[in-house]
Amino acid sequence: MHPLERLVHREARLLDARDYPAWIDLFTPDCHYWVPVSPDMTTALDGPSHFNDDRQLMQARTHRLLNPRAFGAEPPPRTAHIVSGVEIVSENPEDAVALSTQIMLEWRRRTGFEDDQRLFGGQVQHRFRRVSDEWRIAVKRIDLLNAESSMNAILAPF
Amino acid sequence: MEPASLATDTHVHRSVYTDPAIFELEMARIFGRAWIYLAHDSEIERAGAYVTRHIGTTGVIVTRDRDGSARAIVNRCTHRGATLCAFDRGEAPHGHQCPYHGWLFAPDGSLKMVPNRQNYDGVLDLAEHGARPVRLEFYRGFLFGTLHDAAAPLAEFLGPMASSIDDLVDRSPTGRLTCIPHVLRHHYRGNWKMTFENLNDTIHPGFAHSASVVSAKAVADDIGGGQSLAPTVGMMLANGKPIRFFQDLDMMVAPPGHSYIGGHMGARYTPDTEDRYTQDLISFHGPEKAAAVLGTDRHLTLLYPSSTWHARYQTVRIVRPVRHDLTEVIGYVFRLEGAPEETFRNAIEYVNGANSAASPVISDDLELYERLLAGNRYEDRGWIPMLRGLREDREQGNGWTRTPSTSEAFIRNQFQAWRHYMAAA
Numbered sequence: 004m005h006p007l008e009r010l011v012h013r014e015a016r017l018l019d020a021r022d023y024p025a026w027i028d029l030f031t032p033d034c035h036y037w038v039p040v041s042p043d044m045t046t047a048l049d050g051p052s053h054f055n056d057d058r059q060l061m062q063a064r065t066h067r068l069l070n071p072r073a074f075g076a077e078p079p080p081r082t083a084h085i086v087s088g089v090e091i092v093s094e095n096p097e098d099a100v101a102l103s104t105q106i107m108l109e110w111r112r113r114t115g116f117e118d119d120q121r122l123f124g125g126q127v128q129h130r131f132r133r134v135s136d137e138w139r140i141a142v143k144r145i146d147l148l149n150a151e152s153s154m155n156a157i158l159a160p161f
Numbered sequence: 162m163e164p165a166s167l168a169t170d171t172h173v174h175r176s177v178y179t180d181p182a183i184f185e186l187e188m189a190r191i192f193g194r195a196w197i198y199l200a201h202d203s204e205i206e207r208a209g210a211y212v213t214r215h216i217g218t219t220g221v222i223v224t225r226d227r228d229g230s231a232r233a234i235v236n237r238c239t240h241r242g243a244t245l246c247a248f249d250r251g252e253a254p255h256g257h258q259c260p261y262h263g264w265l266f267a268p269d270g271s272l273k274m275v276p277n278r279q280n281y282d283g284v285l286d287l288a289e290h291g292a293r294p295v296r297l298e299f300y301r302g303f304l305f306g307t308l309h310d311a312a313a314p315l316a317e318f319l320g321p322m323a324s325s326i327d328d329l330v331d332r333s334p335t336g337r338l339t340c341i342p343h344v345l346r347h348h349y350r351g352n353w354k355m356t357f358e359n360l361n362d363t364i365h366p367g368f369a370h371s372a373s374v375v376s377a378k379a380v381a382d383d384i385g386g387g388q389s390l391a392p393t394v395g396m397m398l399a400n401g402k403p404i405r406f407f408q409d410l411d412m413m414v415a416p417p418g419h420s421y422i423g424g425h426m427g428a429r430y431t432p433d434t435e436d437r438y439t440q441d442l443i444s445f446h447g448p449e450k451a452a453a454v455l456g457t458d459r460h461l462t463l464l465y466p467s468s469t470w471h472a473r474y475q476t477v478r479i480v481r482p483v484r485h486d487l488t489e490v491i492g493y494v495f496r497l498e499g500a501p502e503e504t505f506r507n508a509i510e511y512v513n514g515a516n517s518a519a520s521p522v523i524s525d526d527l528e529l530y531e532r533l534l535a536g537n538r539y540e541d542r543g544w545i546p547m548l549r550g551l552r553e554d555r556e557q558g559n560g561w562t563r564t565p566s567t568s569e570a571f572i573r574n575q576f577q578a579w580r581h582y583m584a585a586a
Contacts, residue, residue, distance in 0.1 A: 038519070040343050048505070050343025051494055051512045053519045059380055059391040067376035067521050074369065075528035114535070118350075151249075153346035153489050154518035156527040 007101050008089040010138055011129055015084035015105065018160060023065035027058065031132055031139045034058055038145045038161060042126075053147075053154065054161075061160070068158060075111065080159040083108045099131040099138070105145075107161050123161060124148055165584035168576040171551065172544040175537040177579075178352040184485035191466050191582040192217025194309040195417070196318040198468040198479060199223050201340040201495070202302040205231060209254030211268075213246055215481050216308055221295050222246050222257060223304065224268035233295035233306050234270035245292070250342065257292075270294040301330045302338060303477075321561050322419040325462035328472035331454045334441035335499035338475075345492040347518035351530035353466070353482035356490060357575055359526055360461050360469055361422050363407035363566045364549070366400035369529055373521045374401035392510045397521055399426050410566040411555070418465025418578030420571035424458030428473050434503040441500060465575055474511035475504070486534055492516030547572045 004012075010029070017026040030036070037047055038054040047055045056064065067073045068080075085106040093100045106124040113119050130142035145161045164186055167174040177183050197216045200223045204212050211224040213236060220236035222245065236244050238259035245257040245266065256273060258265045265274040270292035275281060295306040298315035303326055305315050316323065330338060349355075359365065367374075377397035381390060390398070402425065414420045430438060442451035462470040469478045475495040482488055494512040496505050514520050518527065537545075550568025557563075564570040 040345055044343060048509060050341045051345035051492060051509060051516065053345070053513075053517050055509075055513050057391050059384065060393050062383065063373075063376045063380045063394050063397060064521055066379050067372050070372040070375055072375070073372035073521075074525045074532075113531075151346075153348040153491075155348055155350070156524040157517075157519035158524055 005089075005091055007091050007094070007099055007129075007131060007138060010131070010140070011089050011101055011103055011127075012086050014129075014140065014143075015086050019082050019084055021069070021079060023068070027061050027065070029140050030058060030061070030143075031134055031141045032058060034061075034140060035142045035144075036061055036160070037142065038147060038150075040150055042146045042150060053150075053157065054145075064160070073158075075156050076158050078112060080109055080111045082110075082159045097133045098141075101129045101131070103127045103129070105161070107159075109159055111158065125150070127161075163584075165580045167583075168580050170573060170577070171548055172546055173576055174543050175545055176543075178354065178534060178537050179485065181485045184352075184482070186583065187579075188217040188219075188482070190585065191579065192219075192308075192482065194307070194312060194582055194585075195466055196298070196305040196307050196312065196315050197466075198303060198464065198477065199233060199297075199306045200231075200304045201338065201477075201493070202231075202299070202304065203337075203339045204250065204342070207252070209252045209268075210250075211246070211253050211257075212250045213248065214479070216295065216306060217482060219308065220244055221306065223306075224253065224257075226268040231297055231299070231304055232268040232270070233297055233304075234266065234268070235293040235295065237292065238264055238266075239272065239290040239292055240264050240275075249344075264290075266292045300326055318417070319464070320415050320419065321413070321558075322415055322421065322462055322464060325421055325459060325470050325472055328454070328457050328459060329470065329475065329477075329495070331446065331450070332442075332472060332475070332504075333497040333500060334438070334445045335497075336445065337498035339496040339498060341494050341496065345494075345512055345516045346489060347516060347523060347527065348483070348487065348489040349527040349530045350486055351488060351534040352485055353480055353488045354575070354579075355530040355533055356469075356480050356488060357418075357463055357465060358572050359530070361412065361420050361463060361566070361571045362569075363410070363422065363425075364404070365529075367402075367404065369525045370397070370400040370522055373397040373525070376521070377401075392507065393514045393520075396426065396511075396514045400522065404567065407567050408565050412564050412566040412568060412571060413561055414564065414570050414574040415561040416574070416578060417581065418575040419463060420465075420574060421462035422460045422566040424460050424473060425566075426460070426473075428458070428507070430501075430503055430507075434501045438501050438504065463571070465578055471511065471515070474515075475508035476512045476515060478516060488530075490516060547576070 036056040039052050087104045089103040105127045109121045125147040128144040131138045132141040199214045205225040208227045221233050222236045223233045226232045243261045256267045263276040272287045272290045297306050377394045410423045412422045477493045479491045492512045547569045555563045
């Protein structure tokens with residue numbers, strides 16, 4: 004497996020394991036984690052976003068998820084990412100881009116019926132940069148199939 | 162029981178959140194009578210441009226007509242009742258044609274064409290089959306509509322709260338605003354009133370959002386003093402302010418059901434932006450008014466029953482009731498034309514924090530709305546107290562009351578309006 008493809012899989016696995024500090028360590032210090040409200044958006048200043056995180060916000064958000072007082076995360080949500088069709092579309096000595104299609108199955112304990120489990124999915128773009136000889140994620144953009152839809156509370160990152 | 166008797170000056174019966182029959186009555190009597198914010202001028206700039214919105218559970222189409230006026234009609238064909246338009250926005254220079262049998266309606270609702278006209282010879286009067294027009298009024302570029310043709314003028318409905326719309330428009334150094342077409346929607350399985358009763362509640366953040374405060378502090382400690390806090394992390398921290406702070410802050414309430422509280426997020430621009438923006442506003446407004454605009458700091462203004470306004474962060478939200486137990490909140494962000502780009506960046510940051518379902522703050526609220534619905538379905542106590550701050554009003558003006566921001570006065574005021582709307586048959 005291409006090392007960048009392995010990195011895409013590893014990132015998903017760390018999210019599913021809720022090992023958030025290790026997950027954030029995969030990113031560059033100036034990283035951007037982005038879930039726009041439309042596939043037509045080219046920058047996060049074209050309009051609002053579901054997620055528009057820098058590293059600090061990724062830290063604050065995931066730290067909170069493990070707090071028992073974070074309502075809606077009692078207990079923290081479980082996720083299973085299915086990563087498919089990883090394609091390295093550009094690779095240079097210092098930067099690279101990978102596309103993939105991902106599905107995230109998410110379970111939150113709520114009313115105990117079918118709404119407890121949800122399905123999210125769409126196209127994912129990873130932009131990598133080499134930092135002290137290791138590949139890091141500089142940008143992760145997730146274009147949800149239902150990006151424009153009205154969402155109920157989203158706790159776990161995609 | 163008479164619906165109006167479900168709310169007193171101090172208590173409300175839990176069935177107003179859980180009873181589908183009450184919800185139906187609210188749609189007819191509250192959303193069928195109030196002025197409802199629909200759209201901004203900039204969303205329907207060119208002739209034929211339209212957006213679809215709702216008045217309560219009724220879909221409407223708002224279109225710019227060829228003569229330049231704004232028109233709104235109920236989004237329903239007068240033949241078999243299909244909705245005419247399925248898109249959020251678009252261009253319909255020739256009007257709206259029903260996809261079922263091709264009936265064509267002009268922006269003002271008049272029925273322009275019925276295919277195979279010979280089938281209707283002598284039996285169908287086109288003039289009697291127009292789509293229902295919605296009465297409209299603009300306030301400074303913001304378009305409101307009502308299904309109640311006899312409603313008092315919009316200015317009377319807005320009352321002193323019109324100043325919060327002024328606050329938003331006056332922040333533009335050209336007088337122009339642009340509504341960004343990308344919008345941010347969330348929903349929850351709970352009643353629409355829960356949002357209105359939550360947004361100006363300054364006691365809940367210290368409890369409901371405490372996990373965010375803890376995590377924002379952890380991040381702040383982790384990065385130390387050398388790096389500045391991301392705005393959203395600052396927003397999470399702001400929920401940890403002491404109660405004393407909110408007790409000192411003012412809330413204004415005015416009929417029918419409106420309120421706002423003072424600004425408390427410590428919003429600042431960077432010095433360069435502050436200087437340039439101040440100069441821009443002075444050039445446009447003159448020094449005195451520019452100082453007044455920049456000196457105004459309000460947090461949310463709630464225009465009961467359907468919109469919330471944050472002028473400082475250029476954000477308007479529409480609260481859309483779908484069912485008694487399902488509500489959508491739609492966030493719109495505005496660009497102040499001619500203002501430094503930082504004003505827009507701040508607004509984007511704010512709307513993401515204030516209206517994304519993934520916002521660490523909003524996701525707490527959404528969970529609580531759903532718990533409110535669950536708990537209020539239990540056969541237990543029937544009545545919910547709204548007593549906080551009952552004896553703490555600070556000043557009574559002509560058509561408004563000033564009270565501490567910690568008071569439930571805004572909820573009592575909402576139910577006063579609710580009773581008034583619900584009582585009239």
